[in-house]
Amino acid sequence: MVTQNTVEIPRSVWYGWGDPAHATSLSANALTYLSATLKLASVKPVHPPADITEVRIGEPVLNAEALAELRAACGTEYVSTERLDRIEHSGGKSTEDLLRIRAGDALGAPDAVIFPASSEEIREVLAVCAARGIAVTAFGGGTSVVGGVSPLRGTFDAAITLDMRRMNKxxxxxxxxxxxxxxxxxxxxxxxxxxxxxxxxxxxxxxxxxxxxxxxxxxxxxxxxxxxxxxxxxxxxxxxxxxxxxxxxxxxxxxPGTAAGPxxxxxxxxxxxxxxxxxxxxxxxxxVPTHKSYGSWSFASFTAGAEAIRRLRHEGLSGDLPHVCRLSDSDETASTFKLGGPKTAALGKYLSVRGQATPALALFLWEGATKETAARKRRSARILRAAGGIPTGPIPARAWEHGRFSGPYLRDELLTRGVYVETLETSATWTSLDSTYHAVREAILKSLAEHGGTGYVQSHISHIYPDGASLYFTYLAGVESDGLAQHARVKQAASKAIVAAGSTITHHHSVGTDHAPYLGAEIGALGLDVLRGIKNTLDPAGIMNPGKLIPAAIKEQP
Ligand SMILES: Cc1cc2nc3c(=O)[nH]c(=O)nc-3n(C[C@H](O)[C@H](O)[C@H](O)COP(=O)(O)OP(=O)(O)OC[C@H]3O[C@@H](n4cnc5c(N)ncnc54)[C@H](O)[C@@H]3O)c2cc1C
The missing domain is CATH 3.30.465.10 (Uridine Diphospho-n-acetylenolpyruvylglucosamine Reductase; domain 3)
Known part of the structure; x- marks a missing residue:
């Protein structure tokens, strides 16, 4: 019997991901590969996060009456102005957030963190905040990578964060x-x-x-x-x-179905x-599926692999598509082969002999009943082989599944070693997938190199639709002396390339503050007005998460 249960881990440490005790370190082999690829003089771990006692944070500005009303709504112990609570809620988990907090900057922290237990308590909190002009940011896991949980004040003097952790049933x-x-x-x-x-x-x-x-x-x-x-x-x-x-x-x-208006x-x-x-x-x-079946296939190039997956989507029977369907480009495949030990190195050599010098590896996972998944896998194999794929067995897909939640820890170590790493995503139609991929990749690489650095970009497809697929980019370089400026420069270059390609500014990371300036290009000025109209109806005072989703006037942060 398959289990879908996953390990419950503590809430993320204030300067990074999850519980550092669960982190696995980069191997010596990985460090050598990294410093050679990025042409770095050193990847020594000499850039640790600031000491918590040195983190800069302003004094909370909520007055005693406001605090008393919030405490009456949720209970005194669930309204915190404690330093650590405020630091932990000062941002999300984008690399920009991490660069800032690791440098000891929590100046954008909320004035209080509230832990409500019910809809009724939240209703009361919102009434207090609307009456008093206090900005409110809802905070789930705080994993936003687009500035979604930065407790911006908008036009208000004070801001609170509503942490939803007690509503967990x-x-x-x-x-x-x-x-x-x-x-x-x-x-x-x-x-x-x-x-x-x-x-x-x-x-x-x-x-x-x-x-x-x-x-x-x-x-x-x-x-x-x-x-x-x-x-x-x-x-x-x-x-x-x-x-x-x-x-x-x-x-x-x-x-189950309705025609009751929009x-x-x-x-x-x-x-x-x-x-x-x-x-x-x-x-x-x-x-819960009773069975999982794993497979991997290699293609001569990312373009060839994407075409194979399109054919799988279009020529396969409905429901044949694997539940997990990931295609790495040649750069991501090269990193996997380089870091995966002797067996993956041998696989790379085998593929080269078979004519795939810069292979693009696809990982698949079919879920369902045993016989049914076997049949789907067999039918898929026919299409993948006809599209030029070479079967490479179940192990790569199993290995990916095994390590699929450990990746985020690596970013903390990379930053400590002076390596900048970030991700972004879009999606494109099958017709424009290749051109979007190249345009965004090149924009990132060019921008990474602007100050003389050497960057590395790798990409994958991980979500398949009838009319196209997602594109996910991971990029690395040495952290420049002004890491935040470096981050803004690269993000802007990539975002402009995405807009110019006519693709979406976000496939799944959402809009937040980072993508808000580009939303108008996607939905038009009238589209933005429709969103503003809805916001004005539901949130007439404009207290809800200012500056996110809809570009808005933002008061300068303290
Ligand atoms: C390492 C890493 C990996 C990631 N992988 C993926 C991925 O594979 N796929 C993907 O889609 N995303 C991914 N993300 C992005 C992020 O995890 C998702 O956007 C996720 O859905 C956010 O959930 P959260 O509970 O952490 O929300 P938060 O980060 O707490 O909030 C995100 C946004 O939702 C709002 N919000 C949160 N809770 C509520 C609520 N109850 N009511 C109203 N608004 C609310 C916040 O105000 C904010 O605007 C990843 C992020 C990281 C750091």
Missing amino acids: MLHLDPRSRTATFEAGLRGPGIEAALEPHGFTLGHFPQSHQEATLGGYVATRSAGQASTGYGRSDDLVKSVHLETPAGPLVAGSTA KLLDVIVGSEGAFGVITSATLKIVP
């Missing part, structure tokens, strides 16, 4: 209809642990799964590693309870805390 399970209702603060492993005794899974496994919450998934339209099979979070949501400054709103319906739910899903706070949501669930 499964409220209802309907096994016959295959739906479940969860409180918004339940984290990924908690969702699976609640469902598995009943034989169900949500099937939603973003790389941040161990820290991220149900509310965060819904608020950002996240996509999991197996979303090709199970669907993205926005495909899974049936209904949402949203507390807004204008009152509670239940969007969506338990009805789909209001779609306006709430992906609203990034800018319209209100999601307190619970009902999602589709599916039975």
Whole structure:
């Protein structure tokens, strides 16, 4: 029997990812490869995070009356102005956030962190904040990589963060209809642990799964590693309870199908805390698969691999597509082969002999009943072989699955060693996939090299649609003396390339502050006005997550 249960880990350390005790270090081989590839003089671990006692943070500006009203709403012990709580909620987990907090800058921290236990408490908190003009940021797992949980003040003097961790229960399970209702603060492993005794899974496994919450998934339209099979979070949501400054709103319906006007739910899903706070949501669930079947195939190039996957999507029977479907480009494949030890090195040599000098490796994972997955895998193999693929066995896919949640820890070590690493994503139609891939890749590389550095970009496809696929870029270089400026420069170059290619500014990371300047290019000025109109109705005072999603006037931070 397959288990979808994952390990519950402590909440992330203030300067980085998860519990540092779970981190595995880079091998000597990896360090040598890294310094040679990036042409770095040294990758010694000489850039540790600041000492917590030296972190700079302003005095909280909430007055005694405001604090008293917030305490009356949630209980004194659940309204914190403690230094560590404020530091931990001063930002998310983008490399920009990490560069700032590791340098000891928590000056953007909220004035208080509130830990509500119910929709009613949140309603009261929002009423206090609307009346007093206090900005409110909802905080799930705090794993945003787009500035989504930075507690910006907007036009207000004070800001609070609402941490949803106490709202962490499964409220209802309907096994016959295959739906479940969860409180918004339940984290990924908690969702699976609640469902598995009943034989169900949500099937939603973003790389941040161990820290991220149900509310965060819904608020950002996240996509999991197996979303090709199970669907993205926005495909899974049936209904949402949203507390807004204008009152509670239940969007969506338990009805299996409805024609009751435009789909209001779609306006709430992906609203990034800018319209209100999601307190619970009902999602589709599916039975835990009885079997997983692993496979990997190699292609002569990324272009050839992408074409093979398109054919798999278009020529295969409906439902044949693997639940996990990832294609690395030649650079990502080269890194995997370089870092994977003697067996993967041997695989690289074998592929070279077979005419694939710079192979692109695809990993697949079919889930379901034993016989059914075997049949799907067989049918897929015919298409992949006809498209020029060479089968490379199940081990690479198993190895990927084994280490799939450990990657985020590496970023902390890389930063300590003076290596800048960041990711971004988009999606493109099959027709424009190749040109978008090259345009964005080249824009990143050029920008990384602008100050004389040597950069490395690797990419993969991890979500397949009938009309196209996602593109995910990971890029590395030595950290420049002004790492934040370096980050802004590269991000801007890549974002402009994405816009110029006519692709989306975000496939699954959401908009936050980072992508807000580019949203107009995607949805138009009138589209932005529609979003502003919805916000004005639900949040007339504009207290909800200022500066996120919708570009807005932002008061200078202290
Ligand atoms: C290492 C790493 C790997 C990642 N991998 C993936 C991935 O594979 N796929 C993917 O899609 N994303 C990924 N992300 C991005 C991020 O994890 C997702 O956006 C996730 O859905 C955020 O969930 P969270 O609970 O941490 O939300 P937060 O980071 O706490 O919040 C994100 C946004 O949602 C809002 N929000 C949170 N909770 C609520 C609520 N209850 N009501 C209203 N608004 C709310 C916040 O205000 C903010 O705007 C990754 C991030 C990291 C750091």
